[in-house]
Amino acid sequence: MRDFSYLRAGNIEAARNAAALPGAMLLAGGTTLIDLAKCGVAEPSTVIDISHIEGLNAIDVTADRAVIGALARMSHVADNPQVKNLFPAVSEALWQAASAQLRNMATIGGNLMQRTRCPYFRDPQNFPACNKRAPGSGCSAIGGVTRGHAVLGTSEACIATYPGDLAIALVAFDAEVDLGERKLKVEDFFLAPGATAEQEHDIRPGEVITAIEIPGSAAARRSTYVKVRDRQSYEFAAASAAVGLELEGDGRTVRDIRVAFGGVATKPWRARAVEEALKGQMLDEETVRKASELAMEGAVDHGANHYKIALAPRVVVRAILKLGETA
Amino acid sequence: MNDQVTISPTTLSVHLTINGRDHALEIEPRVTLLDALRDRLALTGTKKGCDQGQCGACTVHVDGQRVLACLTLAAQVEGREITTIEGLADEDGTLNAVQAAFLEQDAFQCGYCTPGQIMSAVACIREGHAGSDEEIREYMAGNLCRCGAYPNIVAAVRQAAQELRS
Numbered sequence: 357m358r359d360f361s362y363l364r365a366g367n368i369e370a371a372r373n374a375a376a377l378p379g380a381m382l383l384a385g386g387t388t389l390i391d392l393a394k395c396g397v398a399e400p401s402t403v404i405d406i407s408h409i410e411g412l413n414a415i416d417v418t419a420d421r422a423v424i425g426a427l428a429r430m431s432h433v434a435d436n437p438q439v440k441n442l443f444p445a446v447s448e449a450l451w452q453a454a455s456a457q458l459r460n461m462a463t464i465g466g467n468l469m470q471r472t473r474c475p476y477f478r479d480p481q482n483f484p485a486c487n488k489r490a491p492g493s494g495c496s497a498i499g500g501v502t503r504g505h506a507v508l509g510t511s512e513a514c515i516a517t518y519p520g521d522l523a524i525a526l527v528a529f530d531a532e533v534d535l536g537e538r539k540l541k542v543e544d545f546f547l548a549p550g551a552t553a554e555q556e557h558d559i560r561p562g563e564v565i566t567a568i569e570i571p572g573s574a575a576a577r578r579s580t581y582v583k584v585r586d587r588q589s590y591e592f593a594a595a596s597a598a599v600g601l602e603l604e605g606d607g608r609t610v611r612d613i614r615v616a617f618g619g620v621a622t623k624p625w626r627a628r629a630v631e632e633a634l635k636g637q638m639l640d641e642e643t644v645r646k647a648s649e650l651a652m653e654g655a656v657d658h659g660a661n662h663y664k665i666a667l668a669p670r671v672v673v674r675a676i677l678k679l680g681e682t683a
Numbered sequence: 684m685n686d687q688v689t690i691s692p693t694t695l696s697v698h699l700t701i702n703g704r705d706h707a708l709e710i711e712p713r714v715t716l717l718d719a720l721r722d723r724l725a726l727t728g729t730k731k732g733c734d735q736g737q738c739g740a741c742t743v744h745v746d747g748q749r750v751l752a753c754l755t756l757a758a759q760v761e762g763r764e765i766t767t768i769e770g771l772a773d774e775d776g777t778l779n780a781v782q783a784a785f786l787e788q789d790a791f792q793c794g795y796c797t798p799g800q801i802m803s804a805v806a807c808i809r810e811g812h813a814g815s816d817e818e819i820r821e822y823m824a825g826n827l828c829r830c831g832a833y834p835n836i837v838a839a840v841r842q843a844a845q846e847l848r849s
């Protein structure tokens with residue numbers, strides 16, 4: 357790991373000023389930054405420690421909305437009784453991510469900024485070609501081992517999967533990210549690679565995430581996060597789904613439904629075609645199965661990741677039927 | 684903490700509180716808590732497995748919470764209470780209930796993952812995440828054991844959790 361100078365920010369203003377310096381990177385939990393610095397991917401000249409800033413870790417939940425400070429730890433948000441009660445998919449996405457130790461360190465702001473787990477991206481010594489790391493250098497994954505790579509939202513420049521769990525639940529429920537001067541839909545905060553794979557987030561130098569805000573809804577109250585992976589725990593998703601459901605008074609007809617995918621796309625992926633196909637419909641297995649297939653329209657595989665095209669709709673079916681059963 | 688940003692020179696003076704004792708260190712900013720413990724303070728009970736946050740061998744407590752020392756900068760935990768495996772037993776050598784349960788249940792083979800397992804288990808029980816074998820497996824998933832002593836580890840955590848509850 358290359359050495360850097362260390363700054364401790366006492367408040368957000370100081371953090372913003374320091375973050376605007378060239379070569380500066382913020383440090384919150386460190387579970388992405390220190391890891392990538394060890395891989396030789398992140399090479400900050402200055403590390404700005406924001407973890408000592410006070411007042412940025414509040415978790416404030418009402419039926420109307422949840423406001424979660426950028427420095428709130430993943431474990432605290434996952435275990436918060438109000439979050440569990442009013443936004444179960446958010447709690448489930450968090451406790452199924454990483455490990456207990458990592459969740460005690462990792463912050464909500466840092467979580468949104470985590471980088472892809474593409475093994476070529478993480479290994480600059482052996483794989484110099486990576487458009488995400490070095491724009492214009494090519495992509496080592498295309499033509500390589502692609503079992504974990506994305507099938508939706510890819511480009512000729514990059515096919516790396518967005519690895520996180522929390523953001524999948526956030527896009528399903530129209531959450532926003534607060535950058536101080538600007539507030540963005542989480543869905544718009546994440547950028548698909550296109551021709552500029554190096555730009556993963558709509559964040560500018562000197563901007564600091566201060567909070568996320570999730571509007572409350574009946575669908576958010578009746579929601580779940582289903583994560584399928586290569587081992588039972590402590591693993592990134594092979595495919596995952598955040599789903600929320602609101603039924604009409606008859607208990608069978610869909611009034612509102614939210615569907616978002618993880619593990620299969622280059623960014624947190626809202627599946628509006630599936631939602632539209634199910635609104636106003638009766639919730640039976642055949643209808644749900646057919647609608648879920650719509651999510652994979654336009655999917656492109658690279659051989660070894662072909663299985664995701666079959667797997668992802670089944671994960672959504674499982675999630676929706678699970679919610680349908682819980683009255 | 685003042686409102687200003689403090690810029691560090693090439694080496695930092697860092698004061699760490701480890702197992703109730705204060706230590707003053709002169710270190711480069713990039714030194715992790717794990718390397719500070721093992722290489723500068725001769726507290727080698729905390730193990731280095733992957734050095735990348737993937738195995739749990741380096742688990743310690745910061746302000747009572749389990750974290751990974753390999754992804755924590757030493758400079759970052761100034762002013763926090765750090766507990767390592769060396770600080771778990773009582774002054775007179777009486778073992779912590781989890782340490783005793785690991786011995787009784789033979790919850791290790793080579794022993795390399797054990798300090799991390801024990802630090803993780805102490806926190807797991809304290810968090811209230813040791814209610815069933817299934818819950819123990821989920822909340823201990825961040826500690827890998829290359830020897831595969833998992834069934835005995837779960838038994839040890841279950842035993843210690845029961846003892847601490849009664």
Ligand SMILES: Cc1cc2nc3c(=O)[nH]c(=O)nc-3n(C[C@H](O)[C@H](O)[C@H](O)COP(=O)(O)OP(=O)(O)OC[C@H]3O[C@@H](n4cnc5c(N)ncnc54)[C@H](O)[C@@H]3O)c2cc1C
Pocket residue numbers: 381382383384385386387388389390391426452453454455458461462463464465466467468469470519520521522563564565566590591592593735736737
């Ligand atoms: C072994 C392992 C397994 C994992 N498994 C999972 C998993 O299954 N699911 C999952 O979702 N995640 C997983 N993760 C990723 C983990 O969730 C992230 O590393 C973590 O959430 C990042 O948060 P942090 O506070 O540690 O970020 P840091 O490492 O401190 O920061 C990450 C990045 O965000 C920037 N940053 C931090 N805070 C802010 C802010 N407030 N405003 C603007 N920029 C900021 C930093 O400059 C840095 O570039 C795993 C990580 C590891 C190491």
Ligand code: SF4
Pocket residue numbers: 472474475476477485486487488489494495496497498513514515516553
């Ligand atoms: S898929 Fe993206 S991150 Fe992976 S090597 Fe190609 S350009 Fe880099």
Ligand code: FES
Pocket residue numbers: 730731732733734735736737738739740741742751752753754
């Ligand atoms: S050495 Fe820290 S997790 Fe492996």
Ligand code: FES
Pocket residue numbers: 790791792793794795796797827828829830831832
């Ligand atoms: S006892 Fe050998 S690694 Fe766990």
